[in-house]
Amino acid sequence: MNTLRRRRIANLVAFSASTLATLIGLAILCAILWTLLSRGIGGLSMRVFTEMTPAPGSSGGLLNAIFGSVLMTLLGILIGAPIGLLAGTYLAEYGRSSRLSTVVRFINDVQLSAPSIIVGMFVYTVVVARMGHYSGFAGAIALSIIALPVIVRTTEDMLNLVPKSMRDGSAGLGAQPWRTITHIVYPAARNGLLTGVLLAIARISGETAPLLFTALNNQFWNGNLNKPMANLPYVIFQFAMSPYKDWQQLAWVGALLITLFVLFLSIVARSVSSLFGQHANPGE
Amino acid sequence: MNTQALALRTHLQREARTEGVFRVATRFSAILVLVLLAGVILSLLYGSWPALSTFRWSFVTGERWNPVTEIFGALTPIYGTIATSLIALLIAVPLSFGIAVFLTETCPRWLRGPISMAIELLASVPSIVYGIWGLFVLAPILQHTVQPWLIEHLGPVPLVGVLFQGPPFGIGLLTAGLVLAIMVLPFITSVMREVFRMAPLSLKEAAYGVGATQWNVVWDVVMPWSRAGVIGGIMLGLGRALGETMAVTFVIGNAHRISASLLAPSTTISASIANEFAEAVGDLYTSSLFALGLLLFVLTFAVIAGARLLLLRLERNAVRRV
Numbered sequence: 001m002n003t004l005r006r007r008r009i010a011n012l013v014a015f016s017a018s019t020l021a022t023l024i025g026l027a028i029l030c031a032i033l034w035t036l037l038s039r040g041i042g043g044l045s046m047r048v049f050t051e052m053t054p055a056p057g058s059s060g061g062l063l064n065a066i067f068g069s070v071l072m073t074l075l076g077i078l079i080g081a082p083i084g085l086l087a088g089t090y091l092a093e094y095g096r097s098s099r100l101s102t103v104v105r106f107i108n109d110v111q112l113s114a115p116s117i118i119v120g121m122f123v124y125t126v127v128v129a130r131m132g133h134y135s136g137f138a139g140a141i142a143l144s145i146i147a148l149p150v151i152v153r154t155t156e157d158m159l160n161l162v163p164k165s166m167r168d169g170s171a172g173l174g175a176q177p178w179r180t181i182t183h184i185v186y187p188a189a190r191n192g193l194l195t196g197v198l199l200a201i202a203r204i205s206g207e208t209a210p211l212l213f214t215a216l217n218n219q220f221w222n223g224n225l226n227k228p229m230a231n232l233p234y235v236i237f238q239f240a241m242s243p244y245k246d247w248q249q250l251a252w253v254g255a256l257l258i259t260l261f262v263l264f265l266s267i268v269a270r271s272v273s274s275l276f277g278q279h280a281n282p283g284e
Numbered sequence: 285m286n287t288q289a290l291a292l293r294t295h296l297q298r299e300a301r302t303e304g305v306f307r308v309a310t311r312f313s314a315i316l317v318l319v320l321l322a323g324v325i326l327s328l329l330y331g332s333w334p335a336l337s338t339f340r341w342s343f344v345t346g347e348r349w350n351p352v353t354e355i356f357g358a359l360t361p362i363y364g365t366i367a368t369s370l371i372a373l374l375i376a377v378p379l380s381f382g383i384a385v386f387l388t389e390t391c392p393r394w395l396r397g398p399i400s401m402a403i404e405l406l407a408s409v410p411s412i413v414y415g416i417w418g419l420f421v422l423a424p425i426l427q428h429t430v431q432p433w434l435i436e437h438l439g440p441v442p443l444v445g446v447l448f449q450g451p452p453f454g455i456g457l458l459t460a461g462l463v464l465a466i467m468v469l470p471f472i473t474s475v476m477r478e479v480f481r482m483a484p485l486s487l488k489e490a491a492y493g494v495g496a497t498q499w500n501v502v503w504d505v506v507m508p509w510s511r512a513g514v515i516g517g518i519m520l521g522l523g524r525a526l527g528e529t530m531a532v533t534f535v536i537g538n539a540h541r542i543s544a545s546l547l548a549p550s551t552t553i554s555a556s557i558a559n560e561f562a563e564a565v566g567d568l569y570t571s572s573l574f575a576l577g578l579l580l581f582v583l584t585f586a587v588i589a590g591a592r593l594l595l596l597r598l599e600r601n602a603v604r605r606v
Contacts, residue, residue, distance in 0.1 A: 011499040021382025086313035115527025121577045125327035178306035206410025209529040240416045267410040
């Protein structure tokens, strides 16, 4: 009787603790969002979207940084997505159980959690050092390398969900595998593939470390990919670490904008993939 | 008739040619993933060669990091990286375990989706946001409330006391560890939840059948069954914590100095690279930062690869059992 009681108490304590852990997790999320909203909204005005990053003490916005971030993210996805789609296609279709696939799959999964600053060093060596200067182009390449494993992984997962009978049906009509893949499998997995790309955009649009010594920064408007390019994460870093109050205010505005954008994308990506009937697991 | 046959043949030939091109393109893209990894390793080796050949082992064992006299020893960043990651795990692992248990056992079904989603959203918050939040919100709280309390109550305790002595800086190893804990929490939680869910229902039911409480089932049936997966999840979190850059750079204090106290500013491998790389003058300085990068790469690669292997084996076992 005594041990039963003790076990019941242990049960109660353990599950109260686990509920508490969950509440702590949720509280942290709320605390971060609350801070961002309360500190960021005050500085939010049209100016943020129409003016360049200011010198300390004068007023300004984040236009050049937002533009640079959007441009490099888009370019990064344009480079990373096709390669990732094709590589994922190899893993799910042509190479399914080949030795090459096993190795690529494993290395790709490791790259998913590899430190992004190392990608920055790599791109510095092969692009920046070669060209002799920092550039928005180098930044976009670094971002594409970070997007790649996300897209490879989701593409493979999503293609694997397409029933084999659909491929068999297409092959039975005499279609070559490439036609089956591009005309039957891709359309069937469309939402899933889109999810992968959205998640990759969410992932790279907040990345800072790989841009530190590839795109660097630029205080002025610059549409030239061959020159250092302003970007939101770098500006947040620089402005937040500065002693100037108006710079710090802009840093909070930037952080709010990035977070809202990334959270919005993650939620959209999840709903798109749940339309497809599959829960994507981007974290791992 | 003849022209039709001809048209069909050219059509089929074209289809077959495209097939060849497409197949090669997918294969090439898959190989590119490996080429990129090889490129990363080679560029790190190439970049770090001057420093490693100059300092040899003293690069890892030396504590001095002096750009003026060009003597570089990485002991401080190595210590900082490992210390912050361990603090992060000490905090994140119990919390993640609790959340995973809550989500698989206690939570009402309709709440599971929203709560898992909220926890996973923590993973998509950019690391720079954790950095700015850690610096402006968490650090002041720690400096004015938590750290004075730690210094007063734990400082005089023998053995562990040295960890909590000195002035409360707000930024430093402990703060970085806390921020890292929040950042790795969703990753560990998500792996634990998945492996807990894989535990066979028949085992759990058998335990309930002989009168086990729900907690008995979790601790004595599910846990032993999913131990490999849990360790894999923790190692995955460790890999993340070791390599995390921006958030740590904000709150670590960037001091090349090892102090016993966890409250003191220090630096990590990634934070040193982030702070110094763009401004490094001189080949040896840059090369030393590359050597730091190589160290970080080897460390995280080993940990993450180990984690993946554990999880992979678990997955295979689960498939075999079904």
